[in-house]
Amino acid sequence: MAVALGFEGSANKLGIGVVRDGEILSNCRRTYITPAGEGFLPKETAQHHREHVLSVLKEALEGAGVKPQDVDVICYTKGPGMGAPLATVAVVARTVAQLWNKPLLGVNHCIGHIEMGRLITGAKNPTVLYVSGGNTQIIAYSRKRYRIFGETIDIAVGNCLDRFARVLKVSNDPSPGYNIEQLAKKGKKYVPLPYCVKVFDLHINIGLGMDVSFSGILTYIEERIGKLKKDGYTPEDLCFSMQETVFAMLVETTERALAHCGSTEVLIVGGVGCNLRLQEMMGEMCKERGAKLFATDERFCIDNGVMIAHAGAEMFKAGVQMKWEDCTITQRYRTDDVETVWRDD
Structure with missing residues (x-):
């Protein structure tokens, strides 16, 4: 042993x-x-x-x-x-x-993160969504390597949420992402935000649709935060809107990788992966595709x-x-x- x-x-x-x-x-x-x-x-x-x-x-x-x-x-x-x-x-x-x-x-x-997720959940060969403060990748295993099918082309989703929390002066204790999640549960009005999934790669001349960009969403919020508040949007509304938008992007790109790989399992890992709203949205997609979702809690x-x-x-x-x-x-x-x-x- x-x-x-x-x-x-x-x-x-x-x-x-x-x-x-x-x-x-x-x-x-x-x-x-x-x-x-x-x-x-x-x-x-x-x-x-x-x-x-x-x-x-x-x-x-x-x-x-x-x-x-x-x-x-x-x-x-x-x-x-x-x-x-x-x-x-x-x-x-x-x-x-x-x-x-x-x-x-x-x-x-x-x-x-991936091996810990496989150990805890029992997932065998999943399509992996790895989301954290420094990384955002969609990954699948093939021939002795974890292959990256899609990723952020600028900042990671966790970094986006952390910087968004700073704009709203949300507490960092225990973490910005956790506090955004709690505020989002009270949000009622959705603010339309930029939605950026990269659908075409000019270098290899094929449509991929598995890369994402989060910096534009953050800039949009930073430049309009004062006006949005004047228009009656609360911090809870903004947290709700941010989560719904970035998580929809992640679910869309993961679904595309899931279909490409012919997989029946999705595993979410990384710090953002313990967000219950992300797990709920991903679970709905998996249910529609006959796949099974695997995720862990904040311990792992x-x-x-x-x-x-x-x-x-x-x-x-x-x-x-x-x-x-x-x-x-x-x-x-x-x-x-x-x-x-x-x-x-």
Whole structure:
């Protein structure tokens, strides 16, 4: 049985978790929360991780009931993510691996989300919608790689929602997206917003319709926020309208990928994936297509250490090894850069 310790710190969540052959032993997390109207910067986020990483590590080991000698492999987020937070946590993982004389594996953050989702939900070979603060991708597995069928061409949906929350001065505690979701439930009037699904790729001269753009929606809101309020639209109405628009775009593009792949499963992963309205809209689409929706709650959707531990454990059991000089970080680490040697389907 392989015991894996995973470190995650690609953005404002610091997570450390322990798994043993697919069994979650501990899943500990600390979140860097900024005042309403402010985002989180790399330097301050890295400082937060430095301040808390040792206490979270101790909590994770004690919660799992394991000692250093019980651990078989140390795993950490190699990328993608913010440079300073990634580097901070990677240094701790490298140090622990040296002190304990354990092998070290760098894990792709996106694949960590996917493998965690497959483990928790039991989805076999789903079309994946990966939605978070830094990433928006529509993914399907084929021939030893997770292939990206569609993605954002500018900002991620989570980043769009976070910046929208700043415009409205919505609290960042526990997260901007969660608070937008709660406000949206009280919204009554829909504001027509820009809807941008890219339907044609000039470079390869074929219609794809699986790429999305969110920056225009954000700009539209930023430029008209004063007028919209004067016209009687409440913050709740704006949150409702924002969610309905961006989620409709995500459902449309996921449906197109689902049809293209002939799949019968959809898996939503990433921090935005725990939004119940997104799950509801995606569930309706799946029902109409005879497909099944898989999703998890905030314990596993939001960035966490156990997803890195699990993905790293899969790599370790498949015989993956990394040279010490390769155990660095890569801010732009593509999902389709990784050969998924642990999958044989």
